[in-house]
Amino acid sequence: MRLELSPLLKIIGDWISSLGLPTWLVDLIEMCGAAAMVMGMAFLIILFLVWWERKLSGHFQQRLGPMRTGWHGWLQTIADGIKLFQKEDIIPKTVDRKVFYWAPVICFASSFAAFACLPWGKNLWPTDLNIGILYIFAITTFVVISLLMAGWSSNNKYALLGGMRSAAQIVSYEVPLTLSVLGVIVATQSLSMVAIVGAQEKVYNWFIFRQPLGFLIYLIAATAETNRAPFDIPEAEQELVAGFNIEYSGMKFAMFFMAEFLNLFLVSAVAVTLFLGGWHGPFLPSWLWFLLKAFFIVFVIIWFKWTYPRLRVDQLMEFCWKFLLPLAFLNLIVAGFLFR
Amino acid sequence: MNSTIIPYLFYLFSFMIVVSGLLVVTLRNIFHCALFLIICLFSVAGVYVLLGADFIAAVQVLLYVGAIAVLMIFAIMLTAKVSGIGIKQQNEQVPIAIITTVAFVAIALYGLGKTIWNIKTDAVISGDTTMAIGKLLMTTYVVPFEIVSVVLLAALIGAIVIARRN
Numbered sequence: 001m002r003l004e005l006s007p008l009l010k011i012i013g014d015w016i017s018s019l020g021l022p023t024w025l026v027d028l029i030e031m032c033g034a035a036a037m038v039m040g041m042a043f044l045i046i047l048f049l050v051w052w053e054r055k056l057s058g059h060f061q062q063r064l065g066p067m068r069t070g071w072h073g074w075l076q077t078i079a080d081g082i083k084l085f086q087k088e089d090i091i092p093k094t095v096d097r098k099v100f101y102w103a104p105v106i107c108f109a110s111s112f113a114a115f116a117c118l119p120w121g122k123n124l125w126p127t128d129l130n131i132g133i134l135y136i137f138a139i140t141t142f143v144v145i146s147l148l149m150a151g152w153s154s155n156n157k158y159a160l161l162g163g164m165r166s167a168a169q170i171v172s173y174e175v176p177l178t179l180s181v182l183g184v185i186v187a188t189q190s191l192s193m194v195a196i197v198g199a200q201e202k203v204y205n206w207f208i209f210r211q212p213l214g215f216l217i218y219l220i221a222a223t224a225e226t227n228r229a230p231f232d233i234p235e236a237e238q239e240l241v242a243g244f245n246i247e248y249s250g251m252k253f254a255m256f257f258m259a260e261f262l263n264l265f266l267v268s269a270v271a272v273t274l275f276l277g278g279w280h281g282p283f284l285p286s287w288l289w290f291l292l293k294a295f296f297i298v299f300v301i302i303w304f305k306w307t308y309p310r311l312r313v314d315q316l317m318e319f320c321w322k323f324l325l326p327l328a329f330l331n332l333i334v335a336g337f338l339f340r
Numbered sequence: 341m342n343s344t345i346i347p348y349l350f351y352l353f354s355f356m357i358v359v360s361g362l363l364v365v366t367l368r369n370i371f372h373c374a375l376f377l378i379i380c381l382f383s384v385a386g387v388y389v390l391l392g393a394d395f396i397a398a399v400q401v402l403l404y405v406g407a408i409a410v411l412m413i414f415a416i417m418l419t420a421k422v423s424g425i426g427i428k429q430q431n432e433q434v435p436i437a438i439i440t441t442v443a444f445v446a447i448a449l450y451g452l453g454k455t456i457w458n459i460k461t462d463a464v465i466s467g468d469t470t471m472a473i474g475k476l477l478m479t480t481y482v483v484p485f486e487i488v489s490v491v492l493l494a495a496l497i498g499a500i501v502i503a504r505r506n
Contacts, residue, residue, distance in 0.1 A: 131394050138398040141406030148413050
């Protein structure tokens with residue numbers, strides 16, 4: 001018996017429309033409800049991922065990770081969150097106050113906005129845009145802007161360098177990332193996330209098997225997009241202390257921190273949708289399959305972090321432009337011949 | 341979307357375009373100018389969405405915000421000591437510029453008012469605009485498309501050649 005969420009949501013939707021409210025109010029309630037649900041889901045995912053990363057990092061280094069708050073430290077993230085809420089919100093004297101204030105807001109909002117067209121399960125998505133994947137790439141470009149805003153407004157050389165490194169890296173790796181996805185789009189003839197999942201119903205139809213090179217390029221570029229090791233040059237602790245968010249504290253810092261984990265989940269969820277068959281899978285409910293696969297990709301990215309040493313800036317750029325990009329073009333050409 | 345709110349959204353986006361556009365050319369801090377330019381370009385994408393051109397809207401954000409605006413901010417950041425200094429946004433030609441602008445707006449408004457607009461509904465694409473644009477680019481407009489590609493490639497190579505000489 002599969003425990004699907006979509007029939008439940010449909011009952012709630014039918015009940016709201018049966019109340020006899022005007023249509024615009026019903027639309028508004030449904031939109032806000034969907035947004036609130038995704039927001040709640042996003043916060044739960046952040047809470048879990050922070051703990052997941054700390055535990056995994058611990059075990060990769062033969063430590064235990066957080067152990068004292070709750071069973072195996074599962075309350076640790078909540079405790080940290082409460083601590084960050086109570087922190088004084090320090091704004092240095094010489095920062096550009098307005099830009100400094102808005103940078104974390106834009107960062108979090110643009111990461112969260114991309115969640116709007118993720119297919120979370122069978123018949124379970126906030127909206128199915130017919131430009132879905134393009135929308136996700138477009139709206140997340142604001143993350144780059146917010147990093148530059150944070151780096152510039154902080155009036156701190158480490159923050160400025162960190163922000164510029166982040167932006168340069170994200171902008172460069174966006175090119176192979178987008179190209180690696182094009183193979184899948186050529187095959188499905190659609191940009192809609194739901195249609196792409198629909199094309200991968202059987203396991204042998206999953207695009208990881210039809211586009212293995214595309215998947216590898218996507219995974220590498222996505223790791224770089226989220227500024228994680230071995231591509232964590234923007235926050236190289238030994239050189240830059242912390243990167244673009246060095247002057248941020250309290251909840252403003254927390255927003256950058258949460259946005260980082262939202263982005264991590266987002267690239268994993270997009271990988272699942274495009275290459276790993278989305279919500280399709282046997283026995284378990286579809287939304288659980290989606291989450292399990294996404295958390296597995298997150299696990300792989302964290303695995304990378306503790307396996308490979310950090311690249312130098314010139315190696316990073318050379319790898320992107322001279323290796324990944326030609327490979328992505330090759331993949332696209334092959335896909336063009338394969339899926340005619 | 342509920343069609344009754346579309347005009348209000350249009351006015352909202354237009355207002356944002358005009359105000360942020362004015363701020364781009366009047367603010368003295370060039371970094372703020374670049375940020376307001378982003379708001380302006382994003383509002384234009386909003387108008388595209390209202391017109392049903394969702395593909396163009398996404399490309400507008402992807403290219404103008406994600407690439408061109410980022411490039412501008414990079415250029416600003418790499419310019420030495422620009423952050424603390426207010427850039428002069430005016431010169432002695434302000435009166436002439438005002439006269440020219442007013443004259444242009446008057447002529448344009450006159451022309452817009454006089455013209456009888458031939459509005460066709462059969463050209464409207466319903467549904468998936470991406471597919472339609474792709475097909476048109478590869479069939480009817482394939483020659484202009486290829487020419488633009490070659491021009492862009494030439495510009496790219498030219499930029500590399502100029503940069504390498506230094």
